[in-house]
Amino acid sequence: MSKFSSDFLLGAATAAHQVEGNNIHSDCWAQENMPHSTYKERSGLACDHYHRYEEDILLLKEAGLNAYRFSIEWARIQPEEGVFDTHEIEHYRRVIRFCRQNGIEPVVTLFHFSSPVWLIRKGGWEADTVVEDFRNYVRYVIEALGSELSYICTINEANMGLQVAAIARRYTMMAKKAAEASGRGGEVQMGLNMQAMLENMKLQAMENAEIFGTPKPNCFNLGGSEHSDLLTMQCHLAAKEVIKSLYPEIKVGLTLSLHDLQPINGGEDRTNTVWEEEFTHYLPYIKDDDFLGVQNYTRTLVGPEEDLPVPDGAERTQMGYEYYPQALEHVIRTVAKDFKGDLIVTENGVSCDDDARRVNFISLATDGVRSCMEDGIPVKGYFYWSLLDNFEWQMGYRMRFGLISVDRETMERSPKESLYLLGSMMK
Ligand code: BGC
Secondary structure, X not given: OOOEOOOOEEEXXXXXXXXXXXXXXXXXXXXXXXXXXXXXXXXOOOOOHHHHHHHHHHHHHHXXXXXXXXXXXXXXXXXXXXXXXXXXXHHHHHHHHHHHHOOOEEEXXXXXXXXXXXXXXXXXXXXXXXXXXXXXXXXXXXXXXXXXXXXXXXXXXXXXXHHHHHHHHHHHHHHHHHHHHHOOOOEOOOOOEHHXXXXXXXXXXXXXXXXXXXXXXXXXXXXXXXXXXXXHHHHHHHHHHHHHHHOOOOEEEOEEEOOEEEEOOOOHHHHHHHHHHHOHHHHHHHOOOOEEEEEEOOEEEEOOOOEOOOXXXXXXXXXXXXXXXXXXXXXXXXXXXXXXXXXXXXXXXXXXXXXXXXXXXXXXXXXXXXXXXXXXXXXXXXXXXXXXXXXXXXXXHHOOXXXXXXXXXXXXXXXXXXXXXXXXXXX
């Protein structure tokens, strides 16, 4: 196995809401705790990483990794509009310093899906005011912590809003077709009870109105319009401006969720359209960034009318999509045709119980990264998702992406073989 040189960032990633625990001022926490929540379970104490970050960072270091990507939680830093919590800033300062003391490069994400409830009450990610609010939050964080940082991802998967909206559209269409096919509009096949779903929607709308002041809150993770997509880019640019004005040497980029789109049965035109929405239309906003964070988990087979299902007999991950580690190399090569700056793989991973499948996934995916580098593509880092088995949003704790498992009763950590495999790739 050829190895990565010591200036390559090799590590693992987490996000605050998914690992820290008790993120009580955030919209995700509020969504989870509604009586008619669509979350399978609550995040609760998560992995208690808030208190156990030292142990987790040491495990990462001892395995041989040299970088840790984690996020700062806006809802902790600014639990109420205009109120900044110095105690929480000091928490993140300790995390960053602990990384540094242990030779680990901290790569910080300023926004990873969860927002403060007050922001959503103001209109969330569809309200123009989000740009100023994000700018103020970023200024506060960077004034306090900027001198300790070298890499910042402003927004995780800035394209998630459009992706979620597209999935929601497809899902609604499928449900409508099923209802039409049943000829009743009540119970439908595929185990769905439309009436109950509608009923649930109504109750949820009432609960939303109570917490967020609107039946349809514009949370980042619930999908967004083109306007919100534009605001997200403006947030990125505002954050970059603030960071560069205070610490020009910090490397700044955002991250995107990118699929390996493979046209099939004449799906070329649609592939171009999807890629434009997923990637190319962001280029004007990111082309001068110091790096782009590439996040990839699988491939998508794109037909002329719709995406095709996972091929018969193909292995699936716990998430339901195809186990396809080669996707990362394909995506890097495609992205590099248009984005000429440095690339950092800020997320790539697989959810499975059998760690041997993770070992295989990481081996193939990182082979792909090395092959890109040999061809001169400037890939500067690889972060596996995730360091820990953690809270996979609406799917809860059943998805296991981690290099380290976490006992949900005792919070005891057990490193998996895949952690050591990844660490052994460092020269
Ligand atoms: C997100 C993570 C998530 C992971 C696995 C990415 O879209 O950034 O928060 O846990 O995928 O689904």
